[in-house]
Amino acid sequence: MSTNSSALGRTPAFLMLLPLIAVLCFAVFWPVANLLGRSFFAPDFTLQYYETIVSEPLYWRVFIRTFWISALCCILCLLIGFPIAYAMARTSAWRALLIAACVLGPLWTSILVRSYAWIFLLQRNGVVNDLLIDMGLIETRLRMLYTEGAVLVAMTHVLLPFMILPIFSTIRAIPTDLERSARNLGAGRFRAFLTITLPLSLPGVSAGVLFVFILAIGFYITPALVGGPRTLMIGTLIAQQITELLNWPLAGAISLLLLAVSIATALIFQRALSVGRIVGND
Amino acid sequence: MPDLATSQTSRGASLDVRDVSKSYGDVKAVRDISLFVKAGEFVSLLGPSGSGKTTLLMMIAGFEYPDAGVIEVGGQDMTYVEPNRRNIGMVFQRYALFPHMTVAGNVAFSLRMRRVPRNTIDERVRQALAMVRLSDYGHRRPDQLSGGQQQRVAVARATVFDPPMILMDEPLGALDKKLREQLQIEIKALQRELGATVIYVTHDQQEALTMSDRVAVMNNGRIEQLSSPKELYEKPQSVFVADFVGDTNLLTGTVVDIGNGIASLDIGNGNRVQGAVARESGAGIAVGDTTTLSVRPERAFLEAGSPQGLSITCVDEIYTGHDLLIVGRLDTGATFRIRTKTPDAAPASGDRLPVAWRPEDAVVFPGKAPEA
Known part of the structure; x- marks a missing residue:
């Protein structure tokens, strides 16, 4: 497109964006800025809410638990998601479609429904306990719901598609001739994968890990339902401060920290990605 | 290894x-x-x-x-x-x-x-x-x-x-x-x-x-x-090879005479053409069979009095640098192309031109020519 035509096309495009910008300003930016802003005033400028967070071990525990569960969730999603994405990218069209339906199906189901499904499965009188007792593997019913394990399993299930899709699209863009070429030059199946497919799929892996991690540290509904009050995560903590304790400034302070961590993670990954490119080169 | x-x-x-x-x-x-x-x-x-x-x-x-x-x-x-x-x-x-x-x-x-x-x-x-x-x-x-x-x-x-x-x-x-x-x-x-x-x-x-x-x-x-x-x-051994490798003219006709490995074909409108029977299919061709003759454009020449007795109406001539490609139409309606060294007087569209080739420079295969 020539400079001329794009200059002409810019003004109407901007005009068309105006309603969206207006909505975003009023419904997102303003309330978020308001919430974050409140964390610094009581009513004069203060850092007392941040001091509260730093000095209160409960908040530390919640933050550490959130990062720990999110990191584990990332690893689980990667371990489960990568083979699925690879299979999807390298199998015949109709099989890929079948896998895609299984992967995307959950994405179209409400998170609420999926979380309640996990409650139904994991509760004391739930399906999993019934099964284990019927098989004679356990005698007394296990406590599975409202544990970190339950949160981890449910979150991994919910977030898995966000890992699979970017990896899938990256692997699909790698020509199969590259793997064949490596095989032809003397690499066995596994070495061809290790030296060619894996390094070339890293941008997708990085995007998937970033997606899952950032979504996981801010996750609310699933940890709140499956984790209960004992397995408090940051998202649940913020909601609790606002809806139950009406402590808006503290909620704002926690939110700002969460936002800072998310942005920092994104930046680190962007950097790791460009480093990964250099390392993968030879 | x-x-x-x-x-x-x-x-x-x-x-x-x-x-x-x-x-x-x-x-x-x-x-x-x-x-x-x-x-x-x-x-x-x-x-x-x-x-x-x-x-x-x-x-x-x-x-x-x-x-x-x-x-x-x-x-x-x-x-x-x-x-x-x-x-x-x-x-x-x-x-x-x-x-x-x-x-x-x-x-x-x-x-x-x-x-x-x-x-x-x-x-x-x-x-x-x-x-x-x-x-x-x-x-x-x-x-x-x-x-x-x-x-x-x-x-x-x-x-x-x-x-x-x-x-x-x-x-x-x-x-x-x-x-x-x-x-x-x-x-x-x-x-x-x-x-x-x-x-x-x-x-x-x-x-x-x-x-x-x-x-x-x-x-x-x-x-x-x-x-x-x-x-x-x-020496292509099938119509497919003759057609796929290089440029060729394909003429379909009925065998009216065979002798000394040379077949004469009636391609319609009273036109007779001759070519060598393809080696591999020699036994398979008899008088009355439908066959296809292949002749390369550079093996055909503009000359009267050959056994073929064929004429084309010039449709187009294309100067390619090292030779001249003459595109003509036979009386049967089929296209026929000839490559020739640039002649002194280039033919013009609509001219009637006599066409000939040596029978051993053409090959005859059993069956019809594939549809273009």
Whole structure:
């Protein structure tokens, strides 16, 4: 497109964006800025809410638990998601479609429904306990719901598609001739994968890990339902401060920290990605 | 696997393909093909897309396994051997260079896989890059090279480990004509120097004729004809080969007379033409049969009084530089083309021109001509 035509096309495009910008300003930016802003005033400028967070071990525990569960969730999603994405990218069209339906199906189901499904499965009188007792593997019913394990399993299930899709699209863009070429030059199946497919799929892996991690540290509904009050995560903590304790400034302070961590993670990954490119080169 | 660290000269390996078939579902890609290639020979698989030439190459490389038949390389049964254990070089259609490695890294890959000592690798990579005139490009990335340079890297990568056989899958297909012709010469020279057997897949008949010792013309999963370029062009054994290799005129008619290997055809409108009966189908042609005659445009000439007694109405004449292509129409309505040295007086559109050729320069096949 020539400079001329794009200059002409810019003004109407901007005009068309105006309603969206207006909505975003009023419904997102303003309330978020308001919430974050409140964390610094009581009513004069203060850092007392941040001091509260730093000095209160409960908040530390919640933050550490959130990062720990999110990191584990990332690893689980990667371990489960990568083979699925690879299979999807390298199998015949109709099989890929079948896998895609299984992967995307959950994405179209409400998170609420999926979380309640996990409650139904994991509760004391739930399906999993019934099964284990019927098989004679356990005698007394296990406590599975409202544990970190339950949160981890449910979150991994919910977030898995966000890992699979970017990896899938990256692997699909790698020509199969590259793997064949490596095989032809003397690499066995596994070495061809290790030296060619894996390094070339890293941008997708990085995007998937970033997606899952950032979504996981801010996750609310699933940890709140499956984790209960004992397995408090940051998202649940913020909601609790606002809806139950009406402590808006503290909620704002926690939110700002969460936002800072998310942005920092994104930046680190962007950097790791460009480093990964250099390392993968030879 | 041979000791690659020390072997400096490579000799070619023979290829023996026996009764190989391969189907994908209902599609028979390769039907009962047998092909023997001598050590050090350059053989092209020439055919339209879907003729099975790439499938055959993939089976030789080990990326596909035949449903039936045997593939031997250098006397060893390779039919079901893993591709990485075949020690066969391969140049892919789109080069398939590893984008995350340097040019030197790409060329070194096969040697690294074979655990060749590091300084030997460096030396061999240097030699291979020098051979394709890319000595100064070792540290570059493939996407920083032009198409022709990438192609040469692919050739260096496929030859650096001294494979006794090199497979090439339309390696020049993505390049422009001038570069293609230059690389044809380079590849041919390189093959002579290395002494490796080359199986070269192409749909470009000019390329196949210029480079090969022998050409296998493939159609519909079968080899239609396997012979030297000269024989392929001058003595095609089927209508398909005559039509696919080079430019030709095809005339369908009924046999009215056969004698001394020369058949006379009635092509309608009282026109009679003569040609030599194709060797392979000699027994299959009798008076009254429907047959097709093929005559090359450059073998026909503008002259009266030949046994053919044929005339065309000139429709168009195209000056190509080294000759003149006259496009005419026969009385039957069929198009007929003649290539001739630029005559003193070029014919004009609408002129009636007498046409003739020597009967032994035309070939007669059983059956009708394929629809254009």
